[in-house]
Amino acid sequence: MSSGAQRLVLKIARAATTESNLTWATVGRLPWLSSASHARFLASYPAHVVLNMPSLSPTMTQGNITKWRKQPGEQVAPGQILAEVETDKATIEWEAQEEGFMAKHLVPEGTQDIAVGTPVAVLAEEAGDVAGLASFSPGASSPATPVAAASQPATSELPKSTHLPPHQVLNMPALSPTMSQGNIVEWKKKVGDPVAPGDVYCEVETDKATISWESQEEGFVARILLPDGAKDIEVGRPALVLVDDKETVPFFASFTASDAASGEQTPPAPAAATATAAKAEVPPASAVSVQRPPETGETNVAAPAAASTGRLRASPYARKLAAELGVALEALSGTGSVGRIVADDVRGATGSAAAIPPVAAPAAVSSATPQADTAAAYVDLPHNQIRRVVARRLLESKQTVPHYYLTMECRVEEIQQLRERLNALNSAGQKGGKGGAVAPKLSVNDFVVKAAAKALKEVPGVNASWFPDFIRQYNNVDISIAVQTPSGLQVPIVRNADLKSLGAISSEIRALAGKAKEGKLLPGDYAGGTFTVSNLGMYGIKQFAAIVNPPQAAILAVGAMTPTIARVDGVFKEVPTILATLSCDHRVIDGAMGAEWLVAFKAQIENPLLLFA
Incomplete structure (x- = not known):
């Protein structure tokens, strides 16, 4: 030492x-x-x-x-x-x-x-x-x-905070007028870090936006009581401990939220203190026990949320959720501060006795068989991590990004002819890849990605992201490719796609898609991206509109090739076409700019030799 x-x-x-x-x-x-x-x-x-x-x-x-x-x-x-x-x-x-x-x-x-x-x-x-x-x-x-x-001795049961050095417990603040709870997105300060007024403790996701929680105090972070990703944190719940002297930080290594609650209260009589401590240490299982259907048909005993004062303690969001789900708040035991019922208590009661409206005992018995039949009619599939994140991000995109959509028809007969010729040459061994390996078989999607990359260089305003104080326009063209995997949607990235050959793009897309389906993508494979391409043509989908992938400002949705009658050199004939739909963030891309980009994309697709320029 x-x-x-x-x-x-x-x-x-x-x-x-x-x-x-x-x-x-x-x-x-x-x-x-x-x-x-x-x-x-x-x-x-x-x-x-x-x-x-x-x-x-x-x-x-x-x-x-x-x-x-x-x-x-x-x-x-x-x-x-x-x-x-x-x-x-x-x-x-x-x-x-x-x-x-x-x-x-x-x-x-x-x-x-x-x-x-x-x-x-x-x-x-x-x-x-x-x-x-x-x-x-x-x-x-x-x-x-x-x-x-x-x-x-009995004094050892007193709250540990009575033996701790001077400290201050900071509770979850109300960062918006309507905020009743929030999520800890990421802590910016760690245990032992100094804090000054104006420093950011953490990013808090409220009911409206993600907001920085700024410090109003100075000191040192002694203990963080809520981890990154903690959700549905009630306003007023202990979140952080500050001390004046950095040397006292180790004293708080085992400090808990229950210590904070007992230390903040006015010291009651010894008997009441013991009861309070016992109540604070009741494990979460007690909340589950009151939600079980009573075996004798008797109603449940009043929950602790209303037992002490006769007034039901529940957050506004918990009341709203209970009304929507048909949950009786009186039958729940709150896990929030001072026994307050929070949203998680209501969600946990769904399907239990608390969620069943009061009815006569014979009616409850007669409904047992239909409930069993209904349960056998479906299977609940638990969410995996990918599904949760995709759902959250796409919902956020539709709620916060002002979408609009532009569609253009592109003829692809020249791409088809060029593709068939290049693939034939590769199959015959007349064109090899690096190290003598046979070059990959090109797909129409490879041409689409290359054409999109070239169009982004021609109209750089589409290759951008929205920020509160500015629009960031990217110099590099990193195209995310939507890939469906068994665990959900993934978007690996072809970096610097404008500088790569069709063969390189084709090989990289295949390698990334394989890794995505096997669940072996690394952070470098999917972090970033300036534009996204989603192609459902292989499923026969003619046209669709995709959701913008934040913080990107646009996504291209490509449908299947469809034969269309068109006039070519004064003669009507059947030609293959695709419908390309550009979804745009109107904060970044005005309608004229989006149309300009589609014109540039169409020129590249209908004249594929430009892709080699």
Whole structure:
């Protein structure tokens, strides 16, 4: 241990004479991962490192552990694979950055929706220390000692906040006039970071927009009580702890929201304090128990939300949701602050006794058989990460982006002739790829992508994104290709498509589509993109309008080739055509600019030799 670290431990020891356990912890950011952290603990447990769920993609807020590749007792070295993690884009291998021995998995294989930053595993520094960590749990600083705990005086049950250094608990603020709850999108400050007025704590998604929560205080972040991606956080719920002195930050390593609630309240009588603490520590299972249908047909006992004062405590959104779903709020037990019913309580009650309107007992019995028949008539398919993210982003696009659509018919007989000739030459071996390999078989979609890239160079205003204070116009042309996979829609990117040959574009699209369908895309394969092409022609769809893929400003939807009677050189004949529909963000692309782009695209498609210029 360095001399600086020793001085820190001695200062903490002198300040913590009333504490029974002393924990020394440092929380550091991994330089290779923007949203992952690890903590090294030295206390009654053997020396160990707690590994948190990392952020393996730029948009990842939670993930699923699909498989542990290192089992307890196995040695771990930097670069080795710890686990396979399903993110919002693909299944990615989590590489170790530490060396040691896997001591314990804190979450089993198959665990879903693990928020980034949640403890998931423990590494021991020595093989002989693995057994000593078998009983480890997140937030614990020493092994459980039930006998000693039983012999402690009653004062040990007082809230831990009474022994903590001076601190301030910051609650979820109301960032808009109608906001009753919000989602933590991303924390901008980490534990140990200094804070000054005007600094941004985190990005909060409200009912209207995503807003920065700015600091009004100065100090140091001692504890973050809500992880990245936390949803439906009631206004007023504890979210963050600040301290004045950075050296006191380690005291808050195990601080919880219940500590914050007990510390903020006016000290009641001892008996009431004990009851309050017991109520705050009731596990979530108690909320489930009151939702079960009563076996004797009797009505449920009034929930804690209304028991203490006779007034029902529920958030406005929870009341609205309950009315829509037909849930009786009186039958629910709130999990929010002071027993308040929140939206998750209402959703959890759907299909339970609380969701059934009060009726006579015989009617309830007679409805049992129809309910069983209805349940057998459908299958509920749980959402995966990709489906959730695509649904959220596309809904946001339709709600916030002012779409308009332009359609143009393009003749493709020259593309067909050129394509057939090039493919014939490739098949005959007269044209090879790199290293002597046979060049890929070209598709009409390859020509479409190349033509779109060339048109973006001619009309650069379409190759842009909307920002609140400016429009960003891109110099590079990175085209996202919509690919349907078993787990949902993916959009891998062909970068610098305007500079690549048709053969290179064809090979890259096939490689990316294969990786997408196997769930093996890496963040570099899909992060970014300045324009999107979606082609449903292979399904026989003649024409459709796609949804803009934010932050891009346009997407091209291409339909199937259809024979059409057209006048060519004074003669009517049948020619193949496609319908191309451009969906535009009107904030970025005016109607005339969108039309100009389609004219440029049509010229490239109908004169394919221009693609080689």
